[in-house]
Amino acid sequence: MKLAYHDIKDESKFTLTRFQCGSSLQLLKEKGLYKIMWCTDGEECLIVDGYEVVIKKNQILFCTPTNVVEIPKDTRGLIAFVFNREFYCIQHNDSEVSCMGLLFYGSSSAPVLELNEKDQRSFNAMLVLFQEEFDTKDHIQGEMLRTLLKRMLITSTRLIKQESNQTDLSVKQVELIRKFNILVEQHFKEKHQVADYAALLFKSPKTLSNFFKKNNVNSPLKIINGRITAEARRLLLYSDKSAEEIAYELGYKEPSHFSKFFKTQVGISPLAFRKQT
Numbered sequence: 001m002k003l004a005y006h007d008i009k010d011e012s013k014f015t016l017t018r019f020q021c022g023s024s025l026q027l028l029k030e031k032g033l034y035k036i037m038w039c040t041d042g043e044e045c046l047i048v049d050g051y052e053v054v055i056k057k058n059q060i061l062f063c064t065p066t067n068v069v070e071i072p073k074d075t076r077g078l079i080a081f082v083f084n085r086e087f088y089c090i091q092h093n094d095s096e097v098s099c100m101g102l103l104f105y106g107s108s109s110a111p112v113l114e115l116n117e118k119d120q121r122s123f124n125a126m127l128v129l130f131q132e133e134f135d136t137k138d139h140i141q142g143e144m145l146r147t148l149l150k151r152m153l154i155t156s157t158r159l160i161k162q163e164s165n166q167t168d169l170s171v172k173q174v175e176l177i178r179k180f181n182i183l184v185e186q187h188f189k190e191k192h193q194v195a196d197y198a199a200l201l202f203k204s205p206k207t208l209s210n211f212f213k214k215n216n217v218n219s220p221l222k223i224i225n226g227r228i229t230a231e232a233r234r235l236l237l238y239s240d241k242s243a244e245e246i247a248y249e250l251g252y253k254e255p256s257h258f259s260k261f262f263k264t265q266v267g268i269s270p271l272a273f274r275k276q277t
Contacts, residue, residue: 001079003134005087012087014145018058019075028069029128029251034086034104035063035108036152037218038123041077046070048052049230050112050237051277058115060156062103064090066231068109068238081149088146090153094182096151101178104162113125113160128151169215176201177217180208188227190251194220229265232258236274244268 003016004159013033017024018189027033035045043056047070048063055061057077063069065085071078084092094100115123133144139271161174169177183197191197196245197220198205208220218226228250235246247258 002129005134005142005145006084010086011106012142014081014087014142014149016134017080017082019071019078019080024080025071027071027082028071032065032086033082034088034090035061035067035069036081037063037071038079038081039077039078044075044078049234051109051113051264053110054110060113060115060122062113063110064104066234068234081130081152083149087142087151096149097157097159098178099153101181101185102157103153103211106178106181107223108230111157111160112184113163115159116217119155119159123152124181126155127138140239153252154252164217173211173215177215181223184224184227189249190225191272192224192228194224197224197227225261225265227264232262232270233266233273236252236270237277243274245269 001016001018002021005014006012007266015024015027017027019025028035037044037055038060039055039057041057043054045055046055046061047062047067053061057076083250090097090100090104100106103113128146129169130148133141136144159215172173179201180197183200187196194205201208203211205220212219232246232250235241235249236243239246241249243259244255247255252258252261262273266273268276
């Protein structure tokens with residue numbers, strides 16, 4: 001199955017696929033695509049940014065355009081919703097769906113959402129609506145598909161809040177976590193200290209750290225370091241840049257400082273990591 005929408009005027013693209021044909025697999029090599037992967041049967045082993053990620057039946061994986069995803073050619077249990085920024089920009093439209101910092105750009109690894117029986121019925125119903133909409137070719141098809149996508153994102157955002165025990169937090173508290181994650185995504189290449197982000201949030205570093213600890217969220221420093229490490233791994237795996245070039249790109253004035261940081265986080269030096277993988 002491959003159902004595709006493409007508006008030539010604004011270059012917006014949206015695809016619903018099971019990755020059972022070459023053109024669908026080719027999507028994974030295109031840049032600038034958000035990828036929502038839903039395992040509907042069995043389990044699937046994917047490679048995301050060099051990590052092995054196993055998603056089981058009724059689990060959904062959310063990947064940003066920066067995530068490099070590889071899947072096996074013989075996959076049978078995956079349904080993917082793939083779209084570019086021109087179709088729907090998560091960052092520019094965050095006020096509509098509030099998924100920034102939760103579903104996307106919320107951590108160093110792509111989040112996985114697990115659906116219970118009630119959620120499965122809801123997502124299956126949405127899938128039917130998506131498939132029916134692809135049968136209707138008119139000038140408002142794109143807008144209808146966007147509306148369905150927004151519904152899916154809003155539903156997923158609510159569910160991920162439940163899974164991360166954020167439903168007991170106030171709106172302001174959830175927004176603080178979201179804003180911190182978004183700021184890390186925006187500035188991790190030049191800001192490496194908790195104090196940098198605390199200042200942007202008008203908080204003290206201690207207040208910020210205590211808040212995250214109290215609410216069982218990874219510490220601010222762990223989130224910052226995780227994001228830098230994820231980008232370093234991605235560049236070492238999928239680019240031809242030298243370790244020194246990567247160090248400068250990630251805001252390190254001295255390559256030796258970057259090498260020391262990477263070894264502390266990963267266990268081996270950048271060069272050893274590249275050679276090993």
